[in-house]
Amino acid sequence: MLISLTIGDMGLSPAEEHGIIGLLKMIPSYDLIAFVATITNGLVKTDNPNDAVQAIIKYCKDSLDILKRKKITKDLLFRYLKEVNVEVSPRCDKTELIHKCLNYWQVSSISSETIDWEMCEMENSIPDYNSLNLQSNQLTDDKLLSMGTSFSKWFYNLLNDVNNPAVFGPQHFWSDCMVAGTISTAQGENIPFSANGDLPTIEAIKNAVNHFQYSFEPNLYKDINCYMETHGLIKIQVNGVIYKNCSQPDGVFESAFGLIKNPHVADDNWKIKFIEMHWKVNCSPVNYNSMVPYT
Template structure:
């Protein structure tokens, strides 16, 4: 899908100014993998439009920060609320450009922009951070259910917060160190006899980035005992690369909720989770992970 002319004009308005030209040049060098020497703003914008080819994807690039988008939108639409995620700001800016294009949003359904929302939804599932999150979720729960998690799978200073809500009350557990985290995870599973069935679709597992650059994997699913669904679980894992283990991603932080239910849903989703809503507002990078 190519970038429309009025989106090109909007991108020029956003990036080709004294404040944001350094971001524009950095972005162009990034998408061309420094193959070309790029020093002129118009040349850089041309490379971006050609190489990325999608307005939503381009605005979600890591170098285009939430702060940059907010400052731009606030200059064009003074009084813009600060209570927006980056994804919200991207959509607001695109809507602003569409309105400025003298009725572009009212074109026939076969216009380029008419397909953008559905294309964005389809493409979002393939963002590198979501692909990695689903791969991690599958790996972790396979090992957890088969009692094959080992200490080297976790960071040595791993930390866990777990809340178990049962019919007879709630219990909270906190611990630090890989040994204690592994022991707590195993004990919880054995005590209640749970089998963890994660929802490995995009509706059940997604990735985010926290303010410290840590990858956050959000995962939910159903709890089973003796082939019967007995509750739901919601987990947030904080992952960091381990240079001593082939630079692989390893969990360092665990935050889990296990909740028994008389009539649990057939499929638990992130939208229905009560503990992960704040984490879902964290940024979702579209680039490959560093």
């Protein structure tokens, strides 16, 4: 169900709306639902793809506000233009493809200069929490560290919104991903939790976080390790502090992640292959086994 939100918009022409709907229907449902949060800064939530399309159209500033987003990939624009019989070269970059879309829809309210400027800003922007786009070309040690820092901030922003399926959803995980975790308590208990597969992994982590009512603050200033193995797997290690009810420190965590690049996305997009977690907390879990259905 959509919540009420008032956002001023310029309104799309019938040709623009028809074209945008065609593009959005080419996006997987889980990405489409997450796209709503991007367009509305997280203020509109829906789990219905048709509602998601309508919300994106209703609350976008203009068609460029949609086309410039990272979920509208170069490949997606190329396939759309081919479907509507617009002549296009595979050598066109995303900005050129956006120009062709707007020309096809006969949009005169957005200048070429505006398109070029906004696309330049998007290319230099920090990734939002709805997608993981990390620049991995020509990776030096400094760039790997920057990549690890960006990922750590991105992931723990997601984890702190774990109950929002549009945010902490399967779009960020490979289907055969896994999580392996241990919760160590002040009473000397060491309680493992694990899961295999994207949905079981999400559910296992979500259940653990909700059980303790925890939030996480990664240390982005020290001891982040990020390196690439010879076959391309990125490994990231980050530690931090655990808070109870978003206010009271209750322990610390250590975590490690494996990332593999998604070859089906034109942007430099990565998905999570594995997660290892170790939480050292003061609280003693109650009925923990009953809340972890996936092992």
